[in-house]
Amino acid sequence: MPPAKSPDNARLDRVVREARRLADERAQGYRERALKIYPWICGRCGREFTRANLRELTVHHRDHNHDNNPSDGSNWELLCVYCHDNEHQRELEAAGRPAATARGDTATHSPFADLRELLGRKG
Secondary structure (H helix, E strand, O other): OOOOOOOOHHHHHHHHHHHHHHHHHHHOOHHHHHHHHOOOEOOOOOOEOOOOOHHHEEEEEOOOOOOOOOOOOOOEEEEEHHHHHHHHHHHHHHOOOOOHHHHOOOOOOOOOOOHHHHHHHHO
8 A cells, every 4th residue: 555645735725715705706696795794584475594404595686687796685685495496486377388287398207106016026
């Protein structure tokens, strides 16, 4: 077995410096800014979030323009993923686009169709 290499401290310093720079850039992003401005609560259903489930809290642009990001956050609202999906579905329906079920795009696969038969074979 070859001897273990000693760590390249200069390289490690560069990696850490770059990671910190990227983290600072992300902190300037609208999601991070919105999470600093607003309480971690869905603006529609009132569900509260913690660091453990914060990934399920999204930033919704009220005017639907992702380039409109005023520093005061006036174009943002925090919504859970479910309410955010619902908001965009309502927008599609208001624009005259039918919902997926109205178009007939519903799933036809039934994953449990043969479950009774499969369970019967086991016993």
